[in-house]
Amino acid sequence: MRIILFGPPGVGKGTQAKLLSEKYKVKHISTGDILRAEIGDQTELGKKAKIILEAGQLVPDDIMIGIIKRVLSSNCCENGFILDGFPRTTAQAEALEKLFKELKLNLDAVIYLDVNEDEITKRLSNRYSCLNCGKIYNSEYDSIPDNVCPECGGTVYQRDDDKPHTVLSRLKVYRKSTEPVRLYYEKTGKLHVVDGIGTVEEVNNKIFSILER
Ligand code: AMP
Secondary structure, three states: OEEEEEOOOOOOHHHHHHHHHHHHOOEEEEHHHHHHHHHHOOOHHHHHHHHHHHOOOOOOHHHHHHHHHHHHHOHHHOOOEEEEOOOOOHHHHHHHHHHHHHHOOOOOEEEEEEOOHHHHHHHHHOEEEEOOOOOEEEOOOOOOHHHEOOOOOOEEEOOHHHOHHHHHHHHHHHHHHHHHHHHHHHOOOOEEEEEOOOOHHHHHHHHHHHHHO
């Protein structure tokens, strides 16, 4: 199972990718999580990425393509993977296609989660996640007493780039650089559009029914 989960920020890619990776027992590869780990470890890449993420901009293609090459070539992904947050530009999509050819891999599906911008802005401002297990919460519906994760006891926090002014930049960047990737995959016939409005379970069922076909 090799899938790309695609769509604007805050559309639910991370939540759905986690559920899919549990169901199909394949690796969840989130490029945002990889970058946040580098930032946490204060590596050279992390120091550069911190400034870019806080501005709501994209990390340069050559860096991101290098990261994906390393991850997909490692033995963590032999059973398959869910890509979440990559590709985000047409250049990344082209490099990924080339890499699939080199590694003799087949892309099964691209799931595009579709949610309108008003809902996205609301979701991002209510989004919290666990530093330890990565579970994502919505402060409107979920109760998180003392910011302690009900699943694992880790600390629940709000990402800096989910604050309102960064969200505006991220949406602008999405429209300019990432939306064209949708067209790229439309042409391959592998793109499935899923309405991302609804409960986590409802959206999950829609994705499963596409993948089971
Ligand atoms: P995410 O967790 O997927 O929302 O990603 C958070 C941030 O990491 C994005 O706003 C970008 O700054 C950066 N990022 C993640 N994936 C990529 C990518 N494929 N290309 C460029 N920047 C990325």
